[in-house]
Amino acid sequence: MAMDTNDAVLTTHIQELRRGTVVLSVLALLQEPGYGYALLEALETAGIEVDANTLYPLLRRLEKQGLLTSDWDTEGGRPRKYYRTSDLGKDILGTLAGEWERLDTSVRAILRKGGAS
Amino acid sequence: MSSLIERYVGAAANALPEGQRAEVRKEIRAAIDEMVELRIENGEPENAAVRAALEELGDPRQLAQQYRDTPQYLIGPGWFPLYVEVLKRVLPIGVAVIAVIGMVAKIASDDASLPEGIATGVGSAVEIGIQVLLWITVGFVIAERAIGPHPGADRDKAWTIDDLPAAPDNRQIGLGETVGTVLTLLVMGALVIIQQVQGVGFFIFGDDAGSWDSIPLINPDLGTGWVIGFGAVLAASIFVAIAGYLERAYTFRLVVLTAVENALWVGYILALAASEPIFNPGFARRISDEGGSWWAAGDQANRIVAIVIIAYSVWDIWEAWNRYRGNRNVSDMVAIAA
Numbered sequence: 001m002a003m004d005t006n007d008a009v010l011t012t013h014i015q016e017l018r019r020g021t022v023v024l025s026v027l028a029l030l031q032e033p034g035y036g037y038a039l040l041e042a043l044e045t046a047g048i049e050v051d052a053n054t055l056y057p058l059l060r061r062l063e064k065q066g067l068l069t070s071d072w073d074t075e076g077g078r079p080r081k082y083y084r085t086s087d088l089g090k091d092i093l094g095t096l097a098g099e100w101e102r103l104d105t106s107v108r109a110i111l112r113k114g115g116a117s
Numbered sequence: 118m119s120s121l122i123e124r125y126v127g128a129a130a131n132a133l134p135e136g137q138r139a140e141v142r143k144e145i146r147a148a149i150d151e152m153v154e155l156r157i158e159n160g161e162p163e164n165a166a167v168r169a170a171l172e173e174l175g176d177p178r179q180l181a182q183q184y185r186d187t188p189q190y191l192i193g194p195g196w197f198p199l200y201v202e203v204l205k206r207v208l209p210i211g212v213a214v215i216a217v218i219g220m221v222a223k224i225a226s227d228d229a230s231l232p233e234g235i236a237t238g239v240g241s242a243v244e245i246g247i248q249v250l251l252w253i254t255v256g257f258v259i260a261e262r263a264i265g266p267h268p269g270a271d272r273d274k275a276w277t278i279d280d281l282p283a284a285p286d287n288r289q290i291g292l293g294e295t296v297g298t299v300l301t302l303l304v305m306g307a308l309v310i311i312q313q314v315q316g317v318g319f320f321i322f323g324d325d326a327g328s329w330d331s332i333p334l335i336n337p338d339l340g341t342g343w344v345i346g347f348g349a350v351l352a353a354s355i356f357v358a359i360a361g362y363l364e365r366a367y368t369f370r371l372v373v374l375t376a377v378e379n380a381l382w383v384g385y386i387l388a389l390a391a392s393e394p395i396f397n398p399g400f401a402r403r404i405s406d407e408g409g410s411w412w413a414a415g416d417q418a419n420r421i422v423a424i425v426i427i428a429y430s431v432w433d434i435w436e437a438w439n440r441y442r443g444n445r446n447v448s449d450m451v452a453i454a455a
Contacts, residue, residue: 056148057183078150
């Protein structure tokens with residue numbers, strides 16, 4: 001029981017920690033246009049874990065926010081949706097990447113200090 | 118096998134408001150197609166690929182919620198405390214009043230026994246209680262969507278320290294409680310006074326000929342003095358409710374005010390019960406075939422009303438006293454701690 005609770009808490013925190021990194025990675029990878037599942041595999045290869053049922057809705061939210069643009073490719077029978085990072089998305093990506101660097105430095109410093117005490 | 122995809126997409130779309138369905142349907146459909154396609158390219162047979170893709174996407178209703186644009190709750194956290202407070206104030210009083218009216222009407226009209234009367238009273242109270250619950254909820258749902266997620270908050274302005282309430286907000290008597298009480302009193306008063314002044318009843322009866330008429334529940338022949346008296350006591354009640362809000366907590370002063378208010382009600386009802394039938398004899402005659410039996414005469418009905426009012430007053434004063442004491446104990450503890 002206590003183990004289950006701890007596992008659930010741990011899972012929640014890991015998810016919290018990863019959440020923003022997915023957006024950052026998606027904006028970076030989609031500077032080259034791509035469709036959903038290929039992106040999922042690219043993320044996995046790069047070591048960013050995300051489920052299909054999280055990624056697809058996320059792509060649409062980012063599109064609605066204007067950070068991605070999309071095209072329906074109707075060649076070959078079934079329509080496929082290609083996404084690409086928009087100009088606004090690239091601006092935001094730059095800011096987020098800077099923030100990521102800053103956080104990385106800060107958290108590393110904190111972890112070093114925490115380990116020393 | 119594609120019917121499996123149809124079923125999945127349908128289940129997801131059905132979990133969404135109609136306006137969002139077509140678009141999300143298209144999105145999910147495209148997502149499934151490309152997942153399946155890639156699996157087939159990797160050598161999986163089509164059946165297995167479809168199953169695996171759908172299982173990877175998981176519960177279609179949960180997937181649909183991730184695409185949803187509109188909030189999925191009726192009343193958000195900003196409004197919820199006020200909502201609960203208003204319900205707590207309005208429901209018990211409304212339900213109690215209806216239960217008593219239902220009980221008295223049943224006993225009076227059908228010469229029913231007391232248990233039968235109680236059963237009817239409880240029945241009508243449940244019915245009205247559900248109505249009250251429904252309409253208050255609907256009101257809050259509309260308010261949330263019309264005003265925004267936080268009542269009273271100015272959305273264009275950031276919160277500053279000046280928005281902090283003057284004293285630590287440990288008020289015992291909240292806005293919801295006060296609004297609930299005042300609203301209940303106003304509606305009650307409006308019903309009685311409109312009936313007396315306009316001669317309109319709120320109980321409507323049809324007859325065999327198919328025509329409808331309304332018959333006042335309260336004796337329409339009460340003199341103007343009694344109506345003015347009712348209005349005055351009602352105004353006193355509203356005054357005490359507002360005074361309570363201004364006092365923030367139950368003080369000794371407020372307990373005294375509550376006692377005076379209840380004494381006014383008891384005095385008024387006792388004087389009225391001693392001189393006039395409170396209920397409309399015509400109402401009793403109308404709902405009873407036996408000429409209204411004892412209710413038309415009014416003595417018994419007057420006695421029941423008097424007893425109910427006295428019981429309620431005693432309870433109300435007792436409640437005020439207890440809240441005053443509870444509140445004083447807390448401030449004692451705070452004083453000791455400080």
